Amino acid sequence: MPKEETNMNTLTQSLKRLIPVWLGKKIRGTYQKMLGLFYKGHKYHCPYCKHSFRKMLTDGETHPVIAKYQIIGSGLRENCTCPRCYSKDRDRLIHLYLEKKTSLFTSNKPTRVLHIAPEAWLKELFQSLVHVDYTYGVKGVKNMGYYYDRKTLELDITKLAIDDNVYDIIVCNHVLEHIPDDTQALKEIYRILKPGGWAILQVPHSNVLENTYEDESIVNPKEREKHYGQFDHVRVYGKDYPKRLEFVGFQVEQFNPKNETWGKEYIDRYALNSNENLFIAKKLS
Ligand SMILES: [Zn+2]
Structure with a gap:
């Protein structure tokens, strides 16, 4: 040719x-x-797009399983989604953690970040930080239309083509509940984190379920929806979720602003779910 x-x-x-x-x-x-x-107003504030609103959008799913297990991060909730950038309450919780509990916004220290299945608003935030070397990727990127751009890496979270000890921070938000072998995925995340690095591993979870509910024989999407509340979920994480993270070597920290003296103001202002804990998995030095 x-x-x-x-x-x-x-x-x-x-x-x-x-x-x-x-x-x-x-x-x-x-x-x-x-x-x-x-929706412009003064009551709620989105830290991603930095706009304020009189109310945010109601969002989330209604399903008997979500109600039965009181799944945090999935159910229908008022003032969940920012009308301007579409960040959800759980994303604003991540922003608050980064803002208040890390030096990411105040230090110029070079930091390597991997963002798995990147949310647009969080991606823009990382890309705006000059000291952050930012990589993002997802499985099946070629079929994702305009949601992901051409720099998005094709990633298999259970088999990452990345060397050991590369990243300072990994963000993997609402992904593990879709992965049949989540232990293997966690081992991979642990492997590619630098010693001293940490990962935000948020999942929809139930505080009324003692043990994670999963059954490998349930593979049909309709059955998965019936059992887990969503057709592409493979489990409902219970109170034992931190133990799964510890099993592969992580030290787990749970962040909830309601346990902080300054917390209530932010829960109200960022329209957060005060029952939602953020799971931070640390790879010790
Ligand atoms: Zn916003």
Whole structure:
């Protein structure tokens, strides 16, 4: 094939990929801007887009299983989603942790971050920090349309093609409940973290379920929905979730602003779920 034709084909392929990204972003951006203006107010604040609102969007799922196990992070909740950037309550909890409990925003120390299944608002935050060397990836990226851009890595969380001890921080938010062999995924996350590094490993979880509910024989999406409340979930994590993290070597810390003297103000202002704990898994030095 002549060189010019090859170049033209490559260009066409690139344009095909570029147009949906550009168009998708523009449409989404305009819509969110209008929505943000409609909900503009002073009661709630989103730390990602830095806008304030009279109310946020109601979001989440209604399902008998979610109600039965009182699953935190899945159920329908008022003031859950930011009208402007779509960050959820659980994402704003992560921001609060980074803001109050780490030096990520105040130190210029070079920091390597891996973000698995990146949320757009969190991705923008990491990309805005000049001292952060940021990588992001997800499995099945090629079929994700404009939601993920071309820099998104294809990652198999149970078999990461990444050397040992590479990252200072890993964010893996609401992913493990989709992974059949979550222990293997956790071993991989532990392996690629630097000693002294830590991971945010948030999952939907139940504080009324003593032990994680899972059954390997349930593979049909309809059955999974019936048992776990969502067709692509493979378990409901219970109170033993921290033990799963400890099993692969992590030291686990749980962050809940209600246990802090300054916490209530932020729970109200960021519209957080005061029952939600953030799970931080540390790889000791
Ligand atoms: Zn926002």
